[in-house]
Every structure is written in structure tokens, then in C-alpha cells.
Amino acid sequence: MKIYRVGIIGCGRIGSLLEEDPLRGKPCTHAGGFNTLPNARIVAGCDIDLPRLKRFGKQWNVGNLYSDYREMLHEEGLDIVCIATWTHLHSPMVLYSVKAGVKGIFCEKPIATNMKNAREMVRNCERKKIPLVINHERRWDSYYRKAADIIRSGKIGEIRTIIGNALSWKPEKLPVNRYGGGALFHDGTHLTDLLLLFGGPVDWVSGHENRPHGRKFIEETAYAMLGFKNGTCGFIEGGGARKYFNFELDIQGSEGRLL
Ligand SMILES: NC(=O)c1ccc[n+]([C@@H]2O[C@H](COP(=O)([O-])OP(=O)(O)OC[C@H]3O[C@@H](n4cnc5c(N)ncnc54)[C@H](O)[C@@H]3O)[C@@H](O)[C@H]2O)c1
Numbered sequence: 001m002k003i004y005r006v007g008i009i010g011c012g013r014i015g016s017l018l019e020e021d022p023l024r025g026k027p028c029t030h031a032g033g034f035n036t037l038p039n040a041r042i043v044a045g046c047d048i049d050l051p052r053l054k055r056f057g058k059q060w061n062v063g064n065l066y067s068d069y070r071e072m073l074h075e076e077g078l079d080i081v082c083i084a085t086w087t088h089l090h091s092p093m094v095l096y097s098v099k100a101g102v103k104g105i106f107c108e109k110p111i112a113t114n115m116k117n118a119r120e121m122v123r124n125c126e127r128k129k130i131p132l133v134i135n136h137e138r139r140w141d142s143y144y145r146k147a148a149d150i151i152r153s154g155k156i157g158e159i160r161t162i163i164g165n166a167l168s169w170k171p172e173k174l175p176v177n178r179y180g181g182g183a184l185f186h187d188g189t190h191l192t193d194l195l196l197l198f199g200g201p202v203d204w205v206s207g208h209e210n211r212p213h214g215r216k217f218i219e220e221t222a223y224a225m226l227g228f229k230n231g232t233c234g235f236i237e238g239g240g241a242r243k244y245f246n247f248e249l250d251i252q253g254s255e256g257r258l259l
Contacts, residue, residue, distance in 0.1 A: 011056035015084035073100035091117035113180035136193035156253030184222040184238025
């Protein structure tokens with residue numbers, strides 16, 4: 001059996017640290033996930049935060065630790081690079097990994113802070129035939145798979161409307177060029193991915209956003225209405241200045257409803 005050599009860039013929460021949270025089902029991080037695969041071995045890790053990097057090395061028994069991802073990519077001959085850093089770094093890291101000749105890239109969501117960078121990432125990976133996976137893991141969750149099976153079986157009839165929200169409190173005044181957007185852009189990318197899973201291809205979109213700090217800063221709330229090609233209608237809300245977190249989907253069919 002071929003053992004794939006894996007390197008992880010970003011040893012933070014989703015890269016490694018959340019694995020220490022007793023309340024989460026395991027594995028719940030990239031290191032934890034790769035560590036359970038019989039055909040993958042984490043051979044290297046990279047972070048600019050040295051205490052985190054050391055902690056990662058100790059937890060996963062990885063000796064080859066780097067503070068410069070370029071150096072890691074040149075030294076390690078990786079099959080797979082996993083990118084679990086801040087969103088504005090996904091694009092330069094993916095593009096550099098393509099140049100360094102990795103065979104597969106597993107990158108955190110959101111793919112990038114803007115469409116231009118996202119398209120460039122996809123184009124470069126396609127040109128070199130390198131699979132680029134963006135981590136919208138919820139569509140593989142057994143509950144959502146079950147919902148997809150119920151919809152496919154016709155039990156709730158024809159899907160008329162899908163309502164989704166990713167609610168949270170007001171964001172800080174954060175610049176768009178670094179953070180990309182607010183809640184709909186961050187946790188909300190899981191929401192849009194699930195709407196595509198349940199609703200299929202989208203025909204048209206219209207939206208509205210509320211930016212109390214102006215256009216250069218991320219929005220407090222974003223709303224969108226989506227028309228799917230099959231006639232289903234979608235409504236989503238991200239943010240919403242609520243003092244609670246909520247992530248919810250309401251899938252309404254002609255004969256039943258999934259909440
Ligand atoms: N799929 C999910 O459910 C999920 C959950 C949480 C976070 N995320 C995404 O994962 C990404 C990381 O989020 P997080 O919460 O783990 O953040 P985090 O801050 O906990 O971790 C990011 C790590 O990247 C490191 N880093 C920054 N610049 C670097 C560089 N140049 N080289 C190497 N390491 C560098 C930081 O030091 C930090 O340790 C974000 O894009 C976020 O949206 C996804």
C-alpha cells in the first residue's frame with residue numbers, strides 16, 4: 001500500500017488544537033484526520049507560532065517542523081499538503097504548492113478572500129491536474145447524507161424552498177481585503193455548500209448586505225435569495241447581530257419538511 005507523505009501548514013485550531021477539546025467528536029482536525037488514515041503519514045508541520053509548532057510536533061510525533069512553508073515544500077517531497085491557515089493566505093500557499101509539485105492539496109474554506117484569487121487557484125491546479133479539495137466537510141456528515149437520501153427517495157415530495165442561516169453577533173471592524181467577509185462568507189460557506197447539495201445548480205442569485213462601517217469593512221449581515229435551476233427557491237442569512245450562534249437548514253418539500 002502506498003503511504004502518502006502529508007505536510008500540514010497551520011497548526012492552529014482546525015489544523016490540530018481542537019483535537020484537545022473534550023467536547024468534540026474525534027477526529028475533528030486535519031492532523032487528527034490524517035493520523036487515522038492507514039495510507040497517510042504526517043511527515044512535517046509548519047507554523048509561524050513556534051510554541052504551537054512544538055505542541056503539534058509533540059502531539060503527532062512529527063520531527064520535521066518548519067516556520068517557512070516554502071522551505072517545508074522544498075525539503076519534504078510531499079504528496080499532500082494541507083493548508084489550515086488564515087483565509088488570505090490560502091491563495092499564495094496553494095499557488096506555491098502547485099509550483100513545488102505536490103500531488104494533492106487539501107485547503108480550508110473559504111477558498112480565498114476574492115473570486116479572482118479563487119479562480120486563479122482552481123485554474124493552476126487544473127492545469128497541473130492537481131486535485132484541490134476545499135474543506136466543506138459538512139456535506140459528508142452522516143446527518144446531511146441521510147437528509148440527501150430522504151430527499152432523493154421522494155419522501156418529502158418536490159423541494160419548494162430551502163431556508164438557511166448562520167447567525168452570530170456583530171463582527172469587529174475588520175478590513176475586507178484581509179478577512180473577505182462576515183458570517184455568510186465564513187461559517188456561511190458551509191451553508192451555501194449544503195444548499196448546492198440539496199438544491200442542485202443555481203440559476204440566479206440576488207442579495208443585500210448591511211455594512212455599518214462602510215464598504216472597506218466586512219458586513220454585519222448578508223442576505224441572499226437563490227433560484228435553483230429545478231425551480232426551488234433558497235433564502236439565506238449570515239450574521240444578523242444575534243447574541244447566539246445558530247446554523248440551521250429548513251428544507252420544505254411539497255409533502256413534508258426536514259429541519
Ligand atoms: N472547515 C471548518 O469547519 C473550519 C473550522 C474552523 C476554521 N476553519 C478555517 O480554517 C482556517 C484557519 O482557522 P483556525 O480557526 O484554525 O485559525 P487559527 O488562528 O487557530 O490557526 C491558523 C494557524 O495558521 C498559522 N499561520 C499563520 N500564518 C502562517 C504562515 N505564513 N505559515 C504557517 N502558519 C501560519 C497561525 O500561526 C495559526 O496557528 C480559516 O480559513 C478558517 O475559516 C474551517
